[in-house]
Amino acid sequence: MHINKGKTLTQCLADRTDYAKNPDKTNSGELVSSFMCDADLVDSQFLLSKQIYLQKTGRIQKNDVIAYQLRQSFKPGEISPELANQIGYQLAEKVTKGNHAFIVATHIDKSHIHNHIIWNSTNLNCKKKFRNFWNSTKAIQKTNDLLCLQNGLSIIENPRGKSKNYGSWLEEEKPLNFSDKLRLAIDEVLAEKPENLDEFFSKMKSKGFEIKTGINLAFKGAGQRKFIRLRSLGKSYQENNLREVIEGKKEHKPQKRVRKYNDKKVNLVIDLQSKISQKKGAGYERWAKTFNLKQLAKTMNYLTENNLLNYEDLRAKAEVIINEFSRVSDSLKSAEKQMAEISILQKNIIDFAKTKAVYEDYKKSGYSSKFKEENITEILLHQAAKNYFKEVGLSKLPKMADLKIEYATLFTEKKKAYSKYNSLKKEMQEILNAKANVEQLLEFDEKEEHQQKKKAEQSL
Missing domain, CATH: 3.30.930.30 (BirA Bifunctional Protein; domain 2)
Incomplete structure (x- = not known):
């Protein structure tokens, strides 16, 4: 301001x-x-x-x-x-x-x-003075979302730059049917606290609904062919319940639209948010003990920010990152192996050069035992160097200057690869954590659905 x-x-x-x-x-x-x-x-x-x-x-x-x-x-x-x-x-x-x-x-x-x-x-x-910082909006949004999730409230999982009403946003995720639109209109009118039933009807008319009174109260919105009876909308929308809400005798409890998991192409953020808001089901308490809300909020933010809103995208992205991490990791190991080989070669070349004169004298002495005993260290180092050159198939020794250049090049490549390695490692940990959290939730839903289906079959 x-x-x-x-x-x-x-x-x-x-x-x-x-x-x-x-x-x-x-x-x-x-x-x-x-x-x-x-x-x-x-x-x-x-x-x-x-x-x-x-x-x-x-x-x-x-x-x-x-x-x-x-x-x-x-x-x-x-x-x-x-x-x-x-x-x-x-x-x-x-x-x-x-x-x-x-x-x-x-x-x-x-x-x-x-x-x-x-x-x-x-x-x-x-x-x-308070100083705002770059991208503070996202930081505040995440803090706000976490507070809402901890209190079992809805959040907008993919905020747009231009605001829109809740109904429009919800319809983008799953088209609203006429019953959904009627429930949403009733929710909004009751939130305005009409003083009596006549005011309630007046506000509903202003939202474009026709009203049919009689034995069963019913409404018809734009585009509808038939009236929808309140009794078909659920307990919270029964006529006697609405009257008690308007009279202040009870609080209105809107019916939440929960998108049930049925395949792995649904919006994962909606799934996860529904899981928090439901807080019911045979296995919920067991699930809640092993699942932390903060961890879940981080997962939802990660999925949204990286546009991984269906399982197949999440799985494919995880596979790409894992493969890239493996490639960079193998590249690092290869560079480290080459650098170690160059270091060993350099050491043997130096040992060979330093002990060459002593070994020549040893040969001139006719491989004298006394000479060997007096110069045992130099002779053994020289022989070890020669054996190493033979093992690696070197008939001609490379120049030390060339080896230093090769080592320096590998060191530079390794340094760059480490930066990429650490970045990919962090990225891989994030996506695998998110994937594991999602799979844990979806598996829970599948098990619960299977148990419910089994009970239903047994009751037939």
Whole structure:
């Protein structure tokens, strides 16, 4: 946030924080929390910290950042305002690392609950400023996703640059049928908290639905040939249940669209996210004990960032990396072997040259035992060198200068290969971990499905 043209610093801070704290959006201010500041006086306290900063440092920066803001949105009908505020507070703590005052204002005036998180650019001791960093959006996104996963909430596994509503995003992953669209519309209307059934009907009409009352309440949306009865949508959408939700007697629990695993071409990120959000099934507790949510979040991020959204792509990519790693590893071993051979050859050439004169004298002495005893070390070194040359098939010794050049070339190639080796090793570990995690989950699903099918057959 910067100072707007034609406004003062004081006005800008007040405008921004007042909008976030709007009592009409935050349940009369009950959904506003703060850290190291008073939510009611946050603009004045931010302003004071900047005055102290100027006195302490004397630094004046043109068009400086006066505060930072994050907007954090949640899927309609999936979270309570109180939990949303709590998660927003946790996210703010992780982003600011406890060095900056902040407020978290949870807005409930839209169909989707969302947070406005605003923190002071000046730190608590008024000596430094918060500095954004390159690619911070991804880092914050990962932190946010992890918090949501830990609380069993949905995340968007492949964010686009241009925002879109949840229904459009969901339809891209799997086309919505008419029942899905009706459920989603009801979820959104109930999230707006209509005061009575008439207001509920009015909001549904504004979304393009015709309504048929009578024994069975039914709706018909654009493109539908027949009305859909509420009783066909599931327990959460029964008429008596909706009435109790509207009257405030119970909380609406949207039916989650879970894509069941049926082949290895489905979107793996959707599969993994569904596994977290379901938290049910005969084997879930056993699975949860051996599977860590942080590990799962890392897997989901890896799959998304590397566009490995179906199993076959993941498997093929892993095979390519393994083969490339093996090739580089073999190349390294070959270079190291050649360098070792050159070192041994150099040593023998040096030994041969140093002991050549002594060995010539030994031959002239008629291979005298006394001479050998007096010069045993030199003679043995010379003989060992000659035997080595014979073993490796050398009839003519190479020049030492040529061997040094060859060794230096191999050393340079080895150094480059090590860099590639370490990079591929890390990449291979990442993809094999992700592949193992995915296979563990998919195997769990297959086993659970098999057990359910077996039970069904036994009951027939």
